[in-house]
Structures are given as structure tokens and as C-alpha cells.
Amino acid sequence: MRKIPPLEKNPPLLSKSSKSAAGLPAIISTMNHGFTKSGIIGSLKTLSRVNRFHGFDCPGCAWPDPDGHRTFAEFCENGAKAVADESTKKRINSSFFAKNSVSSLSNHSDQWLNDQGRLTEPMLLAEGEEHYKPITWNDAFEIISSELSELENPNEAIFYTSGRTSNEAAFMWQLLARRFGTNNLPDCSNMCHESSGVALTDSIGIGKGTVTLDDFNKADLILVVGQNPGTNHPRMLTALRDAKRAGGSIVSINPLTETGMRKFKHPQNPLEILGSGTEIADEHFQININGDQILFNAINHHLIQNDLIDHDFISEYTNGFDEFRKSFSNINWQEIENATGISESRIRNLAEIIGKANSIIICWAMGITQHRNSVPTIQEMVNTLLLGGNIGRQGAGVCPVRGHSNVQGDRTVGINHKPKEDFISRLEKSTGIKSPNSHGYDAVESVHAMLSGSGKVFLSMGGNFLSAMSDTNLVSDALENCNLTVQISTKLNRSHLVTGRKAIILPCLGRTELDISISGNQFVSVENSMGIVHSSQGKNKPASKELLSEPSIVCNLGKFLDQIIGDSGINWDQLCENYDRIRDLIEDTIPGFNDYNNRVRIKEGFYLPNPPRDSRTFNTDSGLANFRINKLENLSSSENEFVMMTIRSHDQYNTTIYSSNDRYRGIKGGRRIIFMNPEDILSSNISPDSKVNITSIFRGVKRTSKSWHLVPYQIPRGNIATYFPEANELIPLDSVALGSNTPTSKSVLVRITKEN
Numbered sequence: 153m154r155k156i157p158p159l160e161k162n163p164p165l166l167s168k169s170s171k172s173a174a175g176l177p178a179i180i181s182t183m184n185h186g187f188t189k190s191g192i193i194g195s196l197k198t199l200s201r202v203n204r205f206h207g208f209d210c211p212g213c214a215w216p217d218p219d220g221h222r223t224f225a226e227f228c229e230n231g232a233k234a235v236a237d238e239s240t241k242k243r244i245n246s247s248f249f250a251k252n253s254v255s256s257l258s259n260h261s262d263q264w265l266n267d268q269g270r271l272t273e274p275m276l277l278a279e280g281e282e283h284y285k286p287i288t289w290n291d292a293f294e295i296i297s298s299e300l301s302e303l304e305n306p307n308e309a310i311f312y313t314s315g316r317t318s319n320e321a322a323f324m325w326q327l328l329a330r331r332f333g334t335n336n337l338p339d340c341s342n343m344c345h346e347s348s349g350v351a352l353t354d355s356i357g358i359g360k361g362t363v364t365l366d367d368f369n370k371a372d373l374i375l376v377v378g379q380n381p382g383t384n385h386p387r388m389l390t391a392l393r394d395a396k397r398a399g400g401s402i403v404s405i406n407p408l409t410e411t412g413m414r415k416f417k418h419p420q421n422p423l424e425i426l427g428s429g430t431e432i433a434d435e436h437f438q439i440n441i442n443g444d445q446i447l448f449n450a451i452n453h454h455l456i457q458n459d460l461i462d463h464d465f466i467s468e469y470t471n472g473f474d475e476f477r478k479s480f481s482n483i484n485w486q487e488i489e490n491a492t493g494i495s496e497s498r499i500r501n502l503a504e505i506i507g508k509a510n511s512i513i514i515c516w517a518m519g520i521t522q523h524r525n526s527v528p529t530i531q532e533m534v535n536t537l538l539l540g541g542n543i544g545r546q547g548a549g550v551c552p553v554r555g556h557s558n559v560q561g562d563r564t565v566g567i568n569h570k571p572k573e574d575f576i577s578r579l580e581k582s583t584g585i586k587s588p589n590s591h592g593y594d595a596v597e598s599v600h601a602m603l604s605g606s607g608k609v610f611l612s613m614g615g616n617f618l619s620a621m622s623d624t625n626l627v628s629d630a631l632e633n634c635n636l637t638v639q640i641s642t643k644l645n646r647s648h649l650v651t652g653r654k655a656i657i658l659p660c661l662g663r664t665e666l667d668i669s670i671s672g673n674q675f676v677s678v679e680n681s682m683g684i685v686h687s688s689q690g691k692n693k694p695a696s697k698e699l700l701s702e703p704s705i706v707c708n709l710g711k712f713l714d715q716i717i718g719d720s721g722i723n724w725d726q727l728c729e730n731y732d733r734i735r736d737l738i739e740d741t742i743p744g745f746n747d748y749n750n751r752v753r754i755k756e757g758f759y760l761p762n763p764p765r766d767s768r769t770f771n772t773d774s775g776l777a778n779f780r781i782n783k784l785e786n787l788s789s790s791e792n793e794f795v796m797m798t799i800r801s802h803d804q805y806n807t808t809i810y811s812s813n814d815r816y817r818g819i820k821g822g823r824r825i826i827f828m829n830p831e832d833i834l835s836s837n838i839s840p841d842s843k844v845n846i847t848s849i850f851r852g853v854k855r856t857s858k859s860w861h862l863v864p865y866q867i868p869r870g871n872i873a874t875y876f877p878e879a880n881e882l883i884p885l886d887s888v889a890l891g892s893n894t895p896t897s898k899s900v901l902v903r904i905t906k907e908n
């Protein structure tokens with residue numbers, strides 16, 4: 153079975169990277185995607201329902217909608233692509249699998265797999281078979297529950313979750329896992345914002361952001377660090393544009409000058425489309441990969457040295473300032489300049505701007521969370537905000553920009569391999585299910601467990617674990633070592649092809665589709681990046697009559713399991729007939745959801761409580777916001793070595809590849825490419841036309857990925873960028889962030905050699 157997509161024959165076509173984001177090209181691109189996939193009328197209808205009060209939540213990202221005026225679809229090119237991709241008219245049925253063996257399918261590209269259309273009926277890949285065959289839902293539930301019941305220990309089962317899962321489905325999923333007796337609930341968050349959750353919980357007592365969208369209009373200064381909003385959170389550009397109009401300044405800190413941070417033309421505003429667009433970033437700091445902790449530490453030094461700090465806030469609300477101040481005794485600017493690639497004078501300049509701003513928001517995403525020292529880096533950025541009293545004040549705070557549209561909600565409702573005692577006791581009270589106290593596996597630990605044979609059944613609520621995880625070859629061995637792997641999915645991906653001895657596909661309804669149970673139309677709810685919970689209701693006709701909703705798949709699994717291993721006391725049927733009942737259980741279990749069923753029916757939804765934001769209350773060990781002092785680190789390369797980051801192109805949604813173009817970066821027709829500084833290309837003595845191999849060496853083990861093309865690009869020397877998931881086979885499984893165990897997808901040391 154091919155674990156990675158096939159290699160590419162031809163180099164990509166290169167042009168200049170775009171000067172501005174969105175505008176007319178975005179509209180044309182949306183038209184192409186939407187109209188070819190779901191037909192003209194279909195896509196117009198579908199797109200008009202995105203993020204409307206009575207429509208569905210956009211599956212594109214977790215950026216919120218403006219409070220009170222979520223009246224018409226906020227247009228976004230990449231949201232539209234995600235929607236069109238789900239509402240495609242193409243279908244995969246049983247004859248597709250009869251025609252194509254699993255190994256022949258695995259020779260196709262990820263884009264081709266996704267392009268085959270929606271999965272329409274439950275399928276079984278029986279042991280030793282080459283083809284998936286149709287199976288009834290009942291038989292599928294029966295096989296899964298009997299495999300589970302045969303395990304010697306509940307911890308041999310692993311329940312993975314991807315972040316599109318609604319609150320209702322996620323709550324039922326964790327209930328099923330815990331009812332079975334395990335906390336093995338790894339989720340995509342382990343590879344994503346886990347570092348943010350860990351760092352923020354320790355520093356300020358909540359693992360989430362503390363700003364609302366309205367704060368963007370009130371901020372003096374917004375730092376966008378390690379994030380590419382033009383591609384991954386396009387609606388954030390509107391918020392940044394508005395922030396600028398309201399007088400705020402924007403600074404981007406990124407090894408690449410991403411197009412979205414240069415200029416933006418709002419695609420719904422005809423004057424902007426034709427005009428020259430709004431400059432977004434006032435200043436751009438082209439930092440070396442992983443130089444951020446040292447940068448913010450140096451900024452903090454300057455702020456303290458020059459007394460640009462808020463003494464009242466520090467003495468009333470924080471802990472550890474004196475130790476923090478003392479930690480700056482031997483600061484070495486030469487080392488700082490080497491690590492960051494930014495001059496002392498520019499850093500001091502930035503520190504002055506920070507010190508003089510009345511309200512500062514720091515936004516970040518994967519450029520910060522996927523390094524060995526991600527938790528320390530985030531805590532250093534929090535230190536910066538604490539010095540100026542920039543938490544719990546209008547126009548100020550932390551803003552970890554979430555990825556998957558409900559990844560934050562999934563954690564809130566219990567997808568957590570390390571449940572807190574309070575959660576365990578509340579869950580027992582509300583449902584009668586006693587969760588084990590011992591921690592479960594996160595994503596990396598799950599792979600180790602499957603490799604060693606102590607993880608035997610892998611069940612996946614959405615997602616594409618094989619391709620999303622680091623170290624693709626090991627993950628493949630891990631999955632193949634399972635007795636059974638189960639994918640609850642909408643679209644075909646590589647995790648359906650690299651499987652356990654037996655494999656089952658359970659096709660489910662997507663966000664855009666009507667979900668009708670015997671008690672009528674159901675809706676679900678989600679939590680966005682700013683802690684607002686709101687409803688999402690699909691309106692499209694389901695892709696097939698056979699599809700079940702995610703909550704109903706979980707409830708059926710629960711029911712079948714009860715029949716084999718004994719009654720859990722949960723009335724699974726009742727719960728999936730009417731999601732209000734699931735929401736009642738969530739309300740009884742999780743603080744902040746009071747009156748859930750009524751409040752979720754209000755147009756804009758409701759904010760979950762956020763103590764640092766609401767009242768400067770910090771539920772930390774000290775009861776105050778903590779200045780944290782961490783050892784300073786950065787990943788620097790030695791001679792002939794590069795620091796590699798793995799990033800998203802403009803035409804992909806995580807492991808779903810829409811095309812092999814990356815419009816903003818000027819790439820056409822190629823994904824196996826290495827963005828490299830032109831001078832590094834020159835000094836490597838490799839002609840840009842030849843193909844190269846990439847090798848990572850970690851703890852003495854070499855991993856090599858073949859057949860890549862060099863692309864000259866404005867990226868700091870010694871740094872390179874490749875695309876995820878193609879480069880994941882190079883990321884060592886045990887190369888993880890301290891404290892959060894997140895794979896270091898943005899910090900991989902590699903060598904480049906000419907392909908023979």
C-alpha cells in the first residue's frame with residue numbers, strides 16, 4: 153500500500169507571488185471550484201447558506217462571524233472551496249470499490265482520492281481481502297462492538313477525533329469511549345493548538361483565547377505571529393482591514409511575507425476589488441524559523457529595561473514578576489540577532505511600539521505551536537502582554553487562531569485524553585458513566601501503543617490520521633498492526649487505504665446536509681475561536697439515503713456495545729432521536745452551558761464564560777497570571793543543514809488537496825517542492841532543474857523523502873519550507889513539543905542531496 157502520495161514527474165511552473173489577497177482572482181477561483189463540483193445552481197444555493205443564522209457553520213475554519221450582523225454569507229474563497237468539496241455531485245458506491253482494489257487506489261494522488269466524491273454506503277475490508285465490499289449498518293456495528301468486546305483491556309481501543317465534529321457528536325463520542333472504559337481520546341488538537349492550551353492554562357488559567365472580534369476594532373496594535381490568514385483564515389483579513397481603518401497598527405512576524413499580510417481587497421466590495429486594496433501589515437519581521445521565543449524575550453527585556461510596563465496591573469494581577477525581571481542579567485544581542493535574523497535596532501523599535509500601545513492583541517497559529525519549545529514561546533508572548541496589562545482589557549489579549557471549525561468545542565465538551573477530576577465527577581453525576589482517572593493516549597502515544605501491539609482497535613471520528621500525523625511510515629505500521637480500523641468519514645482519504653487487518657468505512661452526513669430523525673429536523677452546535685457557541689443546520693439533500701449522522705452512528709455503536717458487554721444505563725436511542733437531549737446532558741456536565749437549548753437557538757449564539765477576559769480572574773496555581781521563565785531555545789542548523797517547516801498551500805484543506813497550485817506563492821502544478829533562499833540554492837551547487845532528496849536525522853535515525861524540486865523563494869537563509877502532508881514522512885514521531893507532545897511540524901532539521 154502506498155503510504156504517501158505518488159511522486160511528481162514535472163517541476164511546477166513558477167510565477168511571481170501575488171501582491172494582494174482575495175479580490176477578483178478569489179472570486180474566479182471560487183467559481184471554478186464551486187461550479188465544477190456542485191453545479192451552478194447547487195453551488196449558489198449552498199454558498200448562500202454558509203454562516204447564515206439559520207444556515208450551517210462554515211467548515212473552513214474557526215474564525216468567528218461579526219456579532220449581531222451575521223446576516224449574509226461572509227464571503228471567503230477557501231470556505232467556499234471547503235463547502236463545494238462537501239457538496240460535490242460525485243459519488244463513490246460499491247461498484248467503485250469492486251472495480252478498484254485498495255492497493256490500486258493507494259497509487260493515486262490525494263487530490264484524486266478526494267475527487268472521487270462522497271462516500272455513500274458502509275463498507276468492509278475483510279481480513280486478507282483486496283477490495284472493500286458493502287455491508288449493512290447493523291453488521292458494521294456488530295463487527296465493531298464485538299471486536300471491542302474481545303479486547304482484554306479497554307485501553308486497547310483508541311477513539312480519535314478530527315475538529316469538524318460538532319459538540320453533540322463529540323460529547324457522545326467521548327461518552328462512548330469512557331463508557332467503554334478508556335480516556336484514549338487523541339484528537340487533531342494534539343497536532344495543532346495543544347501547545348496553546350498547555351501554555352495558556354498554566355499562565356492565565358484558561359486554555360483559550362481572551363479576545364472577541366470587537367476587540368480587533370479597539371486594538372492599537374495587533375501582532376500576527378506564525379500565521380497565514382490569507383489562506384487559512386481569510387475572513388480574518390476583513391477583521392484586520394477594519395482594525396486598520398479604526399486606527400490600529402498591524403505587525404506580521406513570519407519567515408515568509410505571506411500575501412494576505414501584504415494587501416487585501418475585500419471580495420464583496422466592488423470598489424475594493426478594482427482598487428489597489430488595503431495594506432495589511434505596517435511592518436513585517438522576516439524572522440528565522442523558531443526564533444520567536446528569543447525575539448519576545450528580547451522585547452520583554454527592552455520593555456523592563458525602559459520601564460515601558462504597567463506596574464499597577466503587574467502588582468495586582470500577576471505572579472513571578474521579580475524573578476522574571478532578574479532573569480535578564482546576561483542578555484547577548486549578538487546571539488539574539490543570530491537566532492532571530494532581526495537586528496537589535498529593529499527589535500528595540502518593535503519593543504518601543506509595543507511598550508507605547510495602549511491595547512495589544514497577539515494572534516498566532518501553527519508557526520508557533522509546532523516546535524519543540526512552543527509552550528515556552530507562547531508563555532513568552534503572554535509575558536509580553538502581562539507586562540503591559542494587556543489581558544482582560546478592551547482591545548487586548550491573546551488570540552490563538554484555531555484551525556478546524558469546532559476543534560475548540562470538541563475539547564470543551566470532553567474530547568480530552570487528560571480529563572480533569574471535576575469533569576469526571578460531573579460526567580458521572582449527569583450520565584452515570586465513571587471515566588477512568590488514568591490519562592489516555594494523545595496522538596503520538598496512540599501511535600506508540602499501536603506499534604507495540606497495546607493499541608488494537610483504532611476508531612476515527614472524521615479526519616485522516618495516517619496523513620495528518622508525523623512520521624507517515626511509522627504511523628502506517630501502527631495502523632496496519634491493528635485488528636480493526638474504523639473511519640467515520642465523508643470523503644475518501646489515505647487512512648481508508650492503509651488499515652488494520654479489518655477495516656470499516658462508516659459514511660456520514662456532512663455539515664451542509666439535512667439531518668432528519670424521527671423527531672424531526674436536527675441541528676448541531678459548534679464553538680468558534682472566540683468561545684461563541686452557535687447552531688449549525690444543514691439544508692442540502694444528503695449525498696445518499698444510506699448516510700447516518702455522526703451522533704446517530706455513535707449512539708448505534710453504544711447500543712450494540714451495550715448488548716454485548718452489558719447495559720450502560722444510557723438511552724442511546726432517545727439521545728440520537730432528539731439532539732436537545734444530548735445538549736441537556738452537555739449542560740448538566742460542562743459549566744457555562746446553562747440554558748443551552750434556549751440560548752443556542754438565539755441567532756448569534758452565546759459566549760462561554762472566560763474568566764481572564766470577563767473579570768481578570770486567573771484560575772492558576774497562584775490565583776494570578778503567571779510570568780513564566782523558560783530556558784531559551786531555538787533550532788539552528790549547522791553547515792549543510794536546513795531548518796524545515798511544513799506548511800499549507802492555498803489549495804488544500806489539511807490533508808484534502810484541491811489542486812497542486814499555490815496561487816499566492818506563484819506555484820502551479822506541483823506540491824513536492826522546497827521553497828529555498830536563492831543564495832542557498834546557489835551555494836548548494838545543485839541546479840534548480842534537478843530533483844533532490846530530503847533527509848532528516850533524529851537520534852541517529854535517518855528518514856529520507858525522494859524526488860523534490862527546488863523553488864527559489866524569499867525565505868531566510870538556512871530555512872526551507874515544504875508542504876504538509878507530503879513531507880510528513882520526514883518528521884520523527886518522537887520529535888515533539890515539550891509539555892504538549894505536539895509533533896514539531898515546523899522544526900525539522902534536514903539535509904538536501906541531489907537525487908541520483
Ligand SMILES: Nc1nc2c(c(=O)[nH]1)N[C@H]1C(S)=C(S)[C@@H](COP(=O)(O)OP(=O)(O)OC[C@H]3O[C@@H](n4cnc5c(=O)[nH]c(N)nc54)[C@H](O)[C@@H]3O)O[C@H]1N2
Pocket residue numbers: 212213230231344377378379380381383384385405406407408410439440441442443444517518519520554555556797798799800801802804805806807898
Ligand atoms: N484553506 C485552509 N484553511 C485552513 C486550513 C487549511 O488547510 N486550508 N487548515 C485549518 C487548520 S486545522 C489550521 S490549524 C489552520 C492553520 O493555519 P496556519 O497556522 O496559518 O497554517 P500553516 O500553513 O501551517 O502556516 C503557518 C504559518 O506560520 C509561518 N511559520 C512557520 N514557522 C514559523 C516560525 O517558527 N515562526 C513564525 N513566526 N512563523 C512561522 C509559516 O510561514 C506560515 O505562514 O488553518 C485552518 N484553516
Ligand SMILES: Nc1nc2c(c(=O)[nH]1)N[C@H]1C(S)=C(S)[C@@H](COP(=O)(O)OP(=O)(O)OC[C@H]3O[C@@H](n4cnc5c(=O)[nH]c(N)nc54)[C@H](O)[C@@H]3O)O[C@H]1N2
Pocket residue numbers: 313314315316317340341343344345518555556613614615616617619620621622640641642643644645660661662663702798799800805806807808876877879880883897
Ligand atoms: N506536517 C504537518 N502535519 C500537520 C500539520 C502541519 O501544519 N504540518 N497540521 C496539523 C493540524 S493543525 C491538524 S488540525 C491536523 C489535521 O488532521 P485531521 O483533522 O485528521 O485531517 P483532515 O485532513 O482535516 O481530515 C480530512 C478528512 O476528514 C473527513 N471529513 C471531512 N468532513 C467531515 C465531517 O463533517 N464528518 C466526518 N466524520 N468526517 C469528515 C474526510 O473524510 C476528509 O478526508 O493535521 C496536522 N498535521
Ligand SMILES: [Mo]
Pocket residue numbers: 340343344345554555556
Ligand atoms: Mo489544526
